[in-house]
Amino acid sequence: MTSRLFPGRPARRHILPGLNLTLGYAVLYLSVIVLIPLAALVLKAAGLGAEGFWAAINTPRVWSALRVSFLTALAASLVNLPTGLVIAWTLTRYRVPGRRVVDALIDLPFALPTAVAGITLTTLLSPNGWLGAPLLEAGLRVAYTPLGIVVALIFIGLPFVVRSLQPVLEDLGHEPEEAALSLGATPSQTFARVILPALSPALLSGFTLALARTIGEYGSVVFISGNLPFKTEIAPLLIVGKLEQYDYAGAAAVAVAMLVISVTLLLAANGAQARLSRRGQA
Amino acid sequence: MSIQVQHLSKQFGTFAALQDVTLNVPDGQLVALLGPSGSGKTTLLRVIAGLEIPDTGRVLLGGQDITQVGPGGRGIGFVFQHYALFKHLSVFENVAFGLKVKRGGQRPAPPVIRDKVMRLLELVQLDWAAARYPAQLSGGQRQRVALARALAVEPQVLLLDEPFGALDASVRQELRDWLRRLHDEIHLTSIFVTHDQAEALEIADRIVVFNAGQIEQEGTPEEVYDHPATLFTYRFLGKANVLDRAGGQVTLARPHDLHLHLQPVPGAWASVITRIHVVGPEARVDVTRSDQSGALEVYLPKTQLGGASVGQIVYLTAGRQVTLPEGE
Amino acid sequence: MVTLTLVLVGLLLVLPLLVVLITALRSGVGPYLQALQTPDTLSALRLSLLTVLIVVPLNMVFGVSAAWATAKFDFPGRSLLLTLIDLPLAVSPVISGLVYVLLFGRQGWLGPWLEANDLKIIFAPAGIVLATTFVTFAYVARELIPVMQTQGKDDEEAALTLGASGWQTFSRVTLPNIRWALLYGVIMCNARALGEFGAVSVVSGKIRGLTNTLPLHVEILYNEYQTVAAFAVASLLALFALLTLGLKALIESRTGHPHP
Ligand SMILES: Nc1ncnc2c1ncn2[C@@H]1O[C@H](COP(=O)(O)OP(=O)(O)O)[C@@H](O)[C@H]1O
Ligand SMILES: [Mg+2]
Numbered sequence: 033m034t035s036r037l038f039p040g041r042p043a044r045r046h047i048l049p050g051l052n053l054t055l056g057y058a059v060l061y062l063s064v065i066v067l068i069p070l071a072a073l074v075l076k077a078a079g080l081g082a083e084g085f086w087a088a089i090n091t092p093r094v095w096s097a098l099r100v101s102f103l104t105a106l107a108a109s110l111v112n113l114p115t116g117l118v119i120a121w122t123l124t125r126y127r128v129p130g131r132r133v134v135d136a137l138i139d140l141p142f143a144l145p146t147a148v149a150g151i152t153l154t155t156l157l158s159p160n161g162w163l164g165a166p167l168l169e170a171g172l173r174v175a176y177t178p179l180g181i182v183v184a185l186i187f188i189g190l191p192f193v194v195r196s197l198q199p200v201l202e203d204l205g206h207e208p209e210e211a212a213l214s215l216g217a218t219p220s221q222t223f224a225r226v227i228l229p230a231l232s233p234a235l236l237s238g239f240t241l242a243l244a245r246t247i248g249e250y251g252s253v254v255f256i257s258g259n260l261p262f263k264t265e266i267a268p269l270l271i272v273g274k275l276e277q278y279d280y281a282g283a284a285a286v287a288v289a290m291l292v293i294s295v296t297l298l299l300a301a302n303g304a305q306a307r308l309s310r311r312g313q314a
Numbered sequence: 315m316s317i318q319v320q321h322l323s324k325q326f327g328t329f330a331a332l333q334d335v336t337l338n339v340p341d342g343q344l345v346a347l348l349g350p351s352g353s354g355k356t357t358l359l360r361v362i363a364g365l366e367i368p369d370t371g372r373v374l375l376g377g378q379d380i381t382q383v384g385p386g387g388r389g390i391g392f393v394f395q396h397y398a399l400f401k402h403l404s405v406f407e408n409v410a411f412g413l414k415v416k417r418g419g420q421r422p423a424p425p426v427i428r429d430k431v432m433r434l435l436e437l438v439q440l441d442w443a444a445a446r447y448p449a450q451l452s453g454g455q456r457q458r459v460a461l462a463r464a465l466a467v468e469p470q471v472l473l474l475d476e477p478f479g480a481l482d483a484s485v486r487q488e489l490r491d492w493l494r495r496l497h498d499e500i501h502l503t504s505i506f507v508t509h510d511q512a513e514a515l516e517i518a519d520r521i522v523v524f525n526a527g528q529i530e531q532e533g534t535p536e537e538v539y540d541h542p543a544t545l546f547t548y549r550f551l552g553k554a555n556v557l558d559r560a561g562g563q564v565t566l567a568r569p570h571d572l573h574l575h576l577q578p579v580p581g582a583w584a585s586v587i588t589r590i591h592v593v594g595p596e597a598r599v600d601v602t603r604s605d606q607s608g609a610l611e612v613y614l615p616k617t618q619l620g621g622a623s624v625g626q627i628v629y630l631t632a633g634r635q636v637t638l639p640e641g642e
Numbered sequence: 643m644v645t646l647t648l649v650l651v652g653l654l655l656v657l658p659l660l661v662v663l664i665t666a667l668r669s670g671v672g673p674y675l676q677a678l679q680t681p682d683t684l685s686a687l688r689l690s691l692l693t694v695l696i697v698v699p700l701n702m703v704f705g706v707s708a709a710w711a712t713a714k715f716d717f718p719g720r721s722l723l724l725t726l727i728d729l730p731l732a733v734s735p736v737i738s739g740l741v742y743v744l745l746f747g748r749q750g751w752l753g754p755w756l757e758a759n760d761l762k763i764i765f766a767p768a769g770i771v772l773a774t775t776f777v778t779f780a781y782v783a784r785e786l787i788p789v790m791q792t793q794g795k796d797d798e799e800a801a802l803t804l805g806a807s808g809w810q811t812f813s814r815v816t817l818p819n820i821r822w823a824l825l826y827g828v829i830m831c832n833a834r835a836l837g838e839f840g841a842v843s844v845v846s847g848k849i850r851g852l853t854n855t856l857p858l859h860v861e862i863l864y865n866e867y868q869t870v871a872a873f874a875v876a877s878l879l880a881l882f883a884l885l886t887l888g889l890k891a892l893i894e895s896r897t898g899h900p901h902p
Binding site for chain 3: 046047048049050051053054055057058059061062065066067068069070072073075076115118119121122123125126128132134135136137138139140141142143144145146147148149150151152153155156162163186187190244245247248249250251255267268269271272275278280283284287290291294295298
């Protein structure tokens with residue numbers, strides 16, 4: 033139905049130039065750096081066949097490593113919810129001196145190389161470390177236990193929760209809170225019924241981002257975990273171990289299992305978050 | 315330079331934003347494109363400017379087909395609804411932009427650019443603000459910078475999208491008069507988009523009434539106001555009182571063309587006053603006819619109110635009336 | 643509340659920084675400086691900087707391209723592309739390294755061909771660059787896309803009507819509009835590229851003086867119980883991190899946004 037007036041000339045479809053060039057380059061670069069290598073991974077795992085794949089995954093050691101990775105990431109992300117909320121609350125509500133410095137420091141876990149975080153936390157929490165020694169005396173072993181992994185992941189995940197909450201808290205302002213209080217709600221009622229629901233999409237998104245990042249975390253964990261199979265061996269470490277034994281297909285199988293878990297988690301959480309924020313807007 | 319638009323159509327997905335639009339704008343005229351929001355005014359302007367590619371149809375400038383020419387090669391100045399000033403450039407740099415991006419030998423020497431920009435800034439009365447940044451200006455001032463910027467490349471044609479839309483009422487009026495004078499001073503052909511009929515009637519040489527992607531009517535302000543071709547045009551150009559409906563025809567009158575009489579008059583409708591309010595020198599009276607439901611609005615000078623009050627029976631006659639086919 | 647925050651921030655963020663500094667200087671300034679000047683440390687520093695110098699511009703050009711295409715145009719598959727750009731963020735660093743081993747390693751798909759042509763990617767600097775590129779792939783694009791999207795097309799269209807060419811429009815209008823977001827993305831990309839450990843450790847082979855980056859060097863020193871040396875190098879990386887945070891805060895105060 034669109035009759036062209038100049039059949040000889042190709043019709044321009046866009047006024048702004050550069051779509052073909054930039055899109056072409058972006059897709060090519062994406063393919064070379066990300067898609068083709070990931071396809072190589074999936075193909076390698078697929079080369080095992082369904083049974084071979086299942087056999088590579090379905091060993092107690094693999095299950096244990098996946099469980100450790102998942103549970104420690106979950107625990108750390110849960111701990112980061114209240115922790116991040118307290119910090120974000122203070123940073124948005126109180127104009128205390130030094131606020132800018134604290135605010136900038138929140139991103140330290142983003143900026144600090146994970147290996148540095150790893151050796152530092154290990155030194156701090158090892159049985160003769162500054163914190164490790166007193167904790168051990170109190171009967172709590174941190175380094176070389178799952179708890180150590182959780183601590184490292186709390187460090188890694190913290191900025192995700194704080195940074196998700198901050199803009200929402202800024203937007204929220206004091207009014208809903210004051211309205212609730214003026215209607216006779218107690219402070220705890222106000223928090224539970226007014227503030228928390230308003231924050232729930234941001235909390236969920238911070239939680240998800242932290243979980244996605246920490247579930248595959250390696251550098252900060254390998255030093256503090258002690259790497260005991262069945263106890264503190266995380267899935268990424270298992271992959272490295274398989275690689276060192278030249279078990280490429282096995283490594284690929286575990287990697288694909290991990291990928292499936294993290295992508296599913298992200299998709300599920302994105303869906304839940306979309307529902308929550310729709311409710312928040314209604 | 316004259317602008318001709320022939321059989322333009324433009325779809326967005328399945329939505330037809332322009333449907334077979336044909337329009338002639340003679341050289342030197344100031345034309346208002348008047349229509350409700352979403353009727354396709356901006357789209358038409360963007361097609362003329364080369365910012366949107368039509369599905370069918372042609373655009374001619376001074377008789378030359380420019381449908382395939384890019385926006386930079388058309389010699390058209392475009393003033394965006396939200397000005398689109400470059401925030402990182404000063405007022406001076408904004409106005410100089412079109413001159414500085416000229417290639418090779420076409421680019422004027424820096425002193426020439428300077429003089430020209432300063433002259434334009436004087437023209438828009440903003441020479442004092444040359445070093446300022448857009449963020450430091452008011453809406454009306456930004457509008458004038460956008461205008462100066464568009465004029466710097468000496469376009470033959472100026473297109474303005476709702477040039478006064480985002481401004482306060484007083485600034486609007488001032489800028490409106492000023493635009494009319496400017497248009498007459500520098501020889502230009504201009505089209506401006508508006509959804510405000512008063513604005514169109516006041517400064518345009520011609521008005522093009524736009525509705526649902528099509529031209530409803532075109533003519534001088536008098537023609538369009540006094541001889542509306544359709545019910546839509548009649549209603550869009552001002553308050554419409556329905557006097558009669560019969561056989562698919564509607565008879566209408568403007569509030570100024572209705573007259574109130576305190577005593578019965580031959581052929582008058584007996585009516586009751588339901589509301590009176592005075593706006594400055596003018597009285598606006600709502601009446602309901604005894605043979606018709608719904609209020610009619612009558613405007614008359616306050617001094618002619620003659621002590622009429624709400625609830626009073628009056629007699630209504632109509633001066634100018636228009637009968638048009640029903641259905642918009 | 644404020645006290646609790648200070649305690650949390652102190653324990654979680656400040657204390658680790660102090661540990662790095664104090665452990666590095668435990669034996670005095672002399673050994674500290676010495677550890678920073680060993681040939682292995684210097685070559686690790688060189689490789690890290692080289693990696694950053696390659697990776698950051700690559701991801702920057704990609705980020706600008708992807709943002710231009712997805713923010714200024716609509717085309718079929720656009721939202722799929724946006725999802726795929728974020729994909730590397732959901733991939734464990736170790737897997738980011740593994741994929742290249744499977745592709746370019748001796749047993750990989752292209753391994754035999756590379757060997758036949760005497761090319762080495764895995765256990766060579768090229769692999770380190772690739773793995774780092776993967777991990778920091780989305781860092782610039784993610785900052786630019788939302789910013790360009792909210793800015794719309796008006797400015798570019800205005801430039802075009804004024805006669806600017808495509809390149810002039812981009813360099814004189816678009817680039818200044820996104821400069822802070824671009825700088826921000828580059829800084830974060832830079833920090834992650836410099837500090838990447840997991841992905842790099844899988845592809846590096848950790849050959850001293852050859853394929854060791856600073857974070858890998860920290861690991862080796864630490865595992866050899868050269869604690870002072872390990873923390874001396876770590877302190878260098880921590881300094882880079884603090885510099886990053888400072889620059890980031892500066893940009894945020896310039897733009898008045900937590901993210902520009
Ligand atoms: N780029 C676009 N994509 C999809 N729809 C559009 C686009 N531009 C305009 N439209 C639609 O075309 C119609 C006419 O728009 P417009 O020309 O801006 O109207 P006006 O300026 O008269 O308010 C509107 O319904 C608008 O939603
Ligand atoms: Mg419009």
